[in-house]
Amino acid sequence: ITVSNIHIKSDLAIGEEVMDSLAPFIVLKGQDINTLEGLSLRQLEEGIFFMVSPNLKKFSRLRSLDLQDCNIYLQEGKTRSRTIGRAIMVRTLSCFENLVRLDLSFNYLLGCLGEILDALKLPLEFLSLRNCDLNEDDLECLANSKHALSLQELNLSKICQFSIYDNDRISSNNLFKIVFCFKNVKLLNLAQNHFQDSSIPSFCEKLPQNLKKLQYLDIAGNVLTEDSTLQICKALAKVKTFQWFRLTCSNNLLDEALGHLNQAHENAVQAKQRICGLLSALGRTDIHIEIVKLSYAIFVDLMDVMEL
Template identity: 25%
Template sequence: MVLPLVDLCAKEVVSDHSSSPGWLGCVPRELYRPLLDAAFTNCRPLAVGELVQRWPERTLRVGGRRRQGQSPPNRLCVQALLLAVVRGLADKRCALQVLDLCGLQSEEGGVGDPMGGWSLTVALCTMVVQARAGAQRALRRDGERERKRVAAMEREKDLVKREREKPANEEEEGGRPLAKCVRTEKAGPETSGCPGEGERVKGVRRRMEMERRKESAAAPVGGSAGEESDHSEDTEVVVVHVRADLFVNARSWDRARAALGTPGPLKLQCRYIRVEELSVSSIRSLLDLLPRSCLMGVDIRYSCLGVAGLALLLPQLAAFPALSSLRLHYCNLDVRRDIAGQEGALRDLSRGLGQLGQLRRLSLTALRLPGHLRMLLSSLSQPLEVLELPYLSLTPADLAYLSCSPHASSLQQLDLSENRLDESAVPSLRQLLSRASGCLVHLSLSGCGLTNELLAALLPSLARCRSLKSLALALNPLHLAGLLELVRTAVGMASLRQLLYPNPLEDYQPGLPPMPTSAQLLDWPLDELVAVHEATSLQLDRVVGESGRSDLFLTSDLLNYDKGC
């Protein structure tokens, strides 16, 4: 890819940090964005910090979708960015008001040492807490300077008042009235006919105290009395709104609560939040701290919620008007056992889902809810666009409901992986594919036990899905003949761009059961003879080559498959 001239020049400028004092003072604001992109791309954290500290625009977006082949920002560059945001709070050249980091996080351990979701969340929370502490220290310094200024003004006013009263005292210095005043002052102020020096000083101080109170009411300053309340009021003034996707677990819970629950110059806002291994009470406390307007998705993983716990969370989620995505992974909602009160909790769960009026994505992984799909989905007020039900132990009755439900004609992504399908499920699945043929973009039927005969019954319905771009059929017990028929159907689908196909049974080592499960296919070793795999690849390439489809990507790599690539 040929870089534009601006990008090439920006790369050269940020490559030499010793020259930054020369160009930072004169670079126009239009070039800040190319320079920052070049600093991120070439891993120049010092340049990142200097540019962000004096960012000339109100908004700075760093996350979001990256260009093809573009790696995520380096960890050092992200840390330099966060430190520069805190320093920019005291820099008058910085105009930053909104920092958007949504989509910045990546998988831990990626190429180029990127910053993962958990590390980024911890760094963000630390930045917010440090900014608040710095603001409090600045307030204390300003308050101390103001108190010294007021004390100096009081001393000056007292001195001026004394100078004004001095001529009147000098006129009576040789006369009797002054002596009388002096004698009666010794006797006591009650019997004196003229005010004593102590009374005059008290009167001056009283008037100055009244004036100082009037000034304080007009322009309040920090003082030693009620200092903490003054700080809390002043630090509520938000300078920069920070938008990000948060990843909170048991180790980062305390830090996230401190960052979200205390006001300061940086206000943390969450678009998508992912929580792991937290109790129901901790998740509810965390949701109470999140701003209501911007939360769009909640992802709960590896938390022992139970049906009753999830039923308690859903009404609280209904308070977020923009919430459109709910994902529950391995949250222990197993209802296969006969438990007292289970049906009532399921009804509460269904009503709670019905309160999420903007829900468009629902992911339920390994929740073990056989036969309850109608109860869960029938209460939704709007049809879903993304439905992911892997490891859900779906029954033919569940598939029959789904094929007739309002969601079938609006689904863009459907994941039925690891749900065992047989002959009784084929009619419902064909009807479902027929109703979703105009909108379905991503479909996953991996690990569903599809044999050559079952897949042959589904291929005509799959071929009519005119919007389908990615199809995943890994870990299905197909023979080579069934795999070749699958590829012939795939090359005839003009919209299809990716096909995740299963290794044929002929490619495995001997000893595999006649009807292996997906777990057996995943663990069983492939044949060590390279010629066996090459023969399969040559036959698949021949089918694709004869069709002239150069835009169709075929892979059997389950671990590195990405349907959005």
């Protein structure tokens, strides 16, 4: 029996359970470098990833690497501490000659994404940057990278976050523009990005011509009017490959919280019926519509943590 994928979660604990923090060292030491193809190192406490990186380099056959919430903190600048962190990350990733799937969700990569992408040997097929600290220069680097046309699955959810520094915040308008650079993407997640209704007409106009291979789109957690939602549906109907649309129909969280559960459910059912009716009139009865409650879309991160 050959085990080709392992998943490590490291929790900082006290007392007898403190050994859990050593899990990455113990498990990695015993793995066959010729068989390991997938590795997940989710939720490592601060500093652990950089400590185990020398042990990771030997797994040159890795095709999939999951570094979600590993407390990776990279910064621009030429100070010794900042350059060392970026250098370790770059040297580690450059060792994986077969890597095509990379998950960097929930890490701080502000201004450093370009270096990470350049370090990879092969163009990526899957990339997740969910809830990463990024700026618009990072998105430009991604759009102009060798990965732009190879990506088939892309998660850019929750990257348009509030920042006290305006120059660090990614605007939803610019995110919409960048998305069209990934012309071969099939699965696209843009959930929780504070989309505005004013941006929807331009997005819908360009979508059919620029995302011709799109099969799945997730915009849950974005509060849009029904008119905007229907505009998106019309645009998606023109994409022959499209199959699944995930969205939120609530106007705001307060209305959802105050509304009766049965009424909220009925509203969602009616919204889905109107969307399906529109798609049916356009000859697209094959598209699946998934309505997600706004409260669920917003608190999904907490639920993910509890499941882990």
